[in-house]
Amino acid sequence: MEVMIILVPLAxxxxxxxxxxxxxxxxxxxxxxxxGAAWRxxxxxDEPQPSARAER
Amino acid sequence: MQVTRDFSHYVKDLGAGVSxxxxxxxxxxxxxxMAKIERGLSAIPDVTLARVNLTDRRVALEWKQxxxxxxxxxxxxxxxxxxxYPFETxxxxxxxxxxxxxxxxxxxxxxxxxxxxxxxxxxxxxxxISDMLPEQRDFFHWLSAVIALPAAAYAGxxxxxxAWRALSSGNVNMDVPIxxxxxxxxxxxxxxxxxxxxxxxxxxxxxxxxxxxxxxxxDQNMRRRTRAVAGNLAALKAETATKFxxxxxxxxxxxxxxxxxxxxLLRPGERCAVDGTVIEGRSEIDxxxxxxxxxxxxxxxxxxxxxxxxxxxxxxxxKVSAASEGTLLAEITRLLDxxxxxxxxxxxxxxxxxxxxxxxxxATAALTVLGWVLAGSSWHDAIVTGIxxxxxxxxxxxxxxxxxxxxxxxxxxFKSGVLLNAGDAIERLAEADYVIFDKTGTLTLPxxxxxxxxxxxxxxxxxxxxxxxxxxxxxxxxxAQAANATSPLMGAVEQPxxxxxxxxxxxxxxxxxxxxxxxxxxxxxxxxxxxxxSLVAFSRGDEKFLLSVRQGLRPDAAKIIAALKRRxxxxxxxxxxxxxxxxxxxxxxxxSEWRAGVTPADKIARIEALKSSGIRVxxxxxxxxxxxxxxxxxxxxxxxxxxxxxxxxxxxxxxxRPLAPMLSAIDYARKALHLMRQNLRLAVGYxxxxxxxxxxxxxxxxxxxxxxxxxSILVMLNALRARxxxxxxxxx
Numbered sequence: 001m002e003v004m005i006i007l008v009p010l011a012x013x014x015x016x017x018x019x020x021x022x023x024x025x026x027x028x029x030x031x032x033x034x035x036g037a038a039w040r041x042x043x044x045x046d047e048p049q050p051s052a053r054a055e056r
Numbered sequence: 057m058q059v060t061r062d063f064s065h066y067v068k069d070l071g072a073g074v075s076x077x078x079x080x081x082x083x084x085x086x087x088x089x090m091a092k093i094e095r096g097l098s099a100i101p102d103v104t105l106a107r108v109n110l111t112d113r114r115v116a117l118e119w120k121q122x123x124x125x126x127x128x129x130x131x132x133x134x135x136x137x138x139x140x141y142p143f144e145t146x147x148x149x150x151x152x153x154x155x156x157x158x159x160x161x162x163x164x165x166x167x168x169x170x171x172x173x174x175x176x177x178x179x180x181x182x183x184x185i186s187d188m189l190p191e192q193r194d195f196f197h198w199l200s201a202v203i204a205l206p207a208a209a210y211a212g213x214x215x216x217x218x219a220w221r222a223l224s225s226g227n228v229n230m231d232v233p234i235x236x237x238x239x240x241x242x243x244x245x246x247x248x249x250x251x252x253x254x255x256x257x258x259x260x261x262x263x264x265x266x267x268x269x270x271x272x273x274x275d276q277n278m279r280r281r282t283r284a285v286a287g288n289l290a291a292l293k294a295e296t297a298t299k300f301x302x303x304x305x306x307x308x309x310x311x312x313x314x315x316x317x318x319x320x321l322l323r324p325g326e327r328c329a330v331d332g333t334v335i336e337g338r339s340e341i342d343x344x345x346x347x348x349x350x351x352x353x354x355x356x357x358x359x360x361x362x363x364x365x366x367x368x369x370x371x372x373x374x375k376v377s378a379a380s381e382g383t384l385l386a387e388i389t390r391l392l393d394x395x396x397x398x399x400x401x402x403x404x405x406x407x408x409x410x411x412x413x414x415x416x417x418x419a420t421a422a423l424t425v426l427g428w429v430l431a432g433s434s435w436h437d438a439i440v441t442g443i444x445x446x447x448x449x450x451x452x453x454x455x456x457x458x459x460x461x462x463x464x465x466x467x468x469x470f471k472s473g474v475l476l477n478a479g480d481a482i483e484r485l486a487e488a489d490y491v492i493f494d495k496t497g498t499l500t501l502p503x504x505x506x507x508x509x510x511x512x513x514x515x516x517x518x519x520x521x522x523x524x525x526x527x528x529x530x531x532x533x534x535x536a537q538a539a540n541a542t543s544p545l546m547g548a549v550e551q552p553x554x555x556x557x558x559x560x561x562x563x564x565x566x567x568x569x570x571x572x573x574x575x576x577x578x579x580x581x582x583x584x585x586x587x588x589x590s591l592v593a594f595s596r597g598d599e600k601f602l603l604s605v606r607q608g609l610r611p612d613a614a615k616i617i618a619a620l621k622r623r624x625x626x627x628x629x630x631x632x633x634x635x636x637x638x639x640x641x642x643x644x645x646x647x648s649e650w651r652a653g654v655t656p657a658d659k660i661a662r663i664e665a666l667k668s669s670g671i672r673v674x675x676x677x678x679x680x681x682x683x684x685x686x687x688x689x690x691x692x693x694x695x696x697x698x699x700x701x702x703x704x705x706x707x708x709x710x711x712x713r714p715l716a717p718m719l720s721a722i723d724y725a726r727k728a729l730h731l732m733r734q735n736l737r738l739a740v741g742y743x744x745x746x747x748x749x750x751x752x753x754x755x756x757x758x759x760x761x762x763x764x765x766x767x768s769i770l771v772m773l774n775a776l777r778a779r780x781x782x783x784x785x786x787x788x
Contacts, residue, residue: 004192008199011172011175012172012199012203015168015171015172015175015203018168019164019165019168022164022168023161023164026157026160026161026164031157031160032109032111033108033109033110033111033112034111035110035111036090036108036109036110036111039086039087039090039110040087040090042087043087043090043091
């Protein structure tokens, strides 16, 4: 069971990383337009889109 | 005269030499539009950001300060085929957005904490029946506490605040039992961990918060979206006024930038966007949006004119007055205030459920503790069992039961062309059993239409249509529209208040008043033909024809009224218009209950009379004179063409020309209410099964977790059924 010393902190660190990633994505406005985001994923991006950065 | 457009009112300065503007865009519905708009706008030099928000149908633009005029973006969008207009975010909308984000952040924290606590709980549950050492169990419990306690303190804020607000004003809402449950569960778990116990409830407490936050967020998001749509609609009405900036120079400015004392120009065919007094010019104005009266009223210097009036014939100069000065408006505002005050605070289904629920739950928990103590159990064991009862009964599914249905139903209504203004509108709409219609602009279309086009030779009608293109008069617009005219006649001259004339192939053509075309005799013969409409004459040399123009009924009005009756809903018409006009409309629609010449106060009196006999009245109206009765009714709906005040007062707004969205809104609402009740029964039913186990002290954290998530998922799946009704209609 010594392996828990590595596994438990690792699991918690991963959970925390997930939470921080979520909070970052929320703050950078990625949840502001869920409908648009769904379409952007499949849009043709052959042409460069200078606008493709987050709003804030 | 030189005309400019000035939208600087809407431009925000972001600092660092960047300007920002938000535009509401009509007709953005797919990924293609999104890419087209973004590419089209980014192609303008100096634009640093052009991003479409497809959910809210808006574009955010940023550019180097001072290098561009925002008018250019609107022109560019109209070249691309989209109507756009800048808007100001209402402060209410900004609050909703902030609240929505906060709830999502809480939900994120709670969900991640739940997952991690579960990861620790499952080894304990399986270890309890195999070979886990007590030290390992304690270690896992302590870890759970470290995750759950701060997460609950953060994610529970919305509930703690709301419960505190309710308690400090001496009330109990659904959040009170939630907070008590969560706090007691966490507190007991900490104590139990100290005592090396087998069971703790960290996972149950934090999971409860997660599910409840899902419901809270859905509810909030629906409100936020409604507000965004309402903001767009207001912006897209593009209410501008033509303001005199010099003696002879005019500029088109947004109404928001107009101040009392400004002088604006009102051209023929334009709708007035401000309240004021005529200072120069003579014309006739159509006040049907304000009073419901379809006959035109003369306007001359000194005449008061209200926002929403349509200028019919001559150009007017109007001095803007503060909104409350008009006697008519003051009267309507007074009635509206009274009606809003008298609108007895409607008790939402969720509040009614929690009012019953909370005392029952707390009494059960208290009796459980007492019962176990009397049966000889220790205080510690009795309290642990009591808290288990609180946890198991915590209104997890109950908190989801209503918001999930509302979200799904509001989405379905949105697709069929109905927007919600009020969160509890669905419940109230489902209960309506009596519909009162206004006539003008509600049962009839706001635009005029030619009703006897078939009686006139088609080549003559086509000529009349082309001639009509040279006039801004609403009647002329209706003739041009009916004849599908596209090319105006050369050399056509408009005589204000009379008509238009032009010479084609040496013969004079005239379109206008019967007297202008020398057709008085013909008009006199036909005066009784159509009591509702007004007559226009068209002459070519000595050939004379009469056209009858009036506001036509909405295409499906008769069908919808018949469908309402089939659903057991009684129908009545209350109109401010003349008796002849209302009688004709009522007869055509098969409505036997109607009253004409009704004042706003009479309408309210009628609604109150119906209300006091227990009838739940739905009011459908568009005019400013309907606003008080829209507020007084149990539930109300307005067409999108309605006056500002009415649209803001109504609970729902429907789009498009047919009345069908209104009917489908009723169907969706009835289905939704049925599902809400069913969900409540499901949630209560689950408690009926689980509570005896909890009272008996047989609930383990595993059972609590399974029961809680099982019932929540069941309720959510059931809510999805609100998407389908028997006769779905599309408004397009």
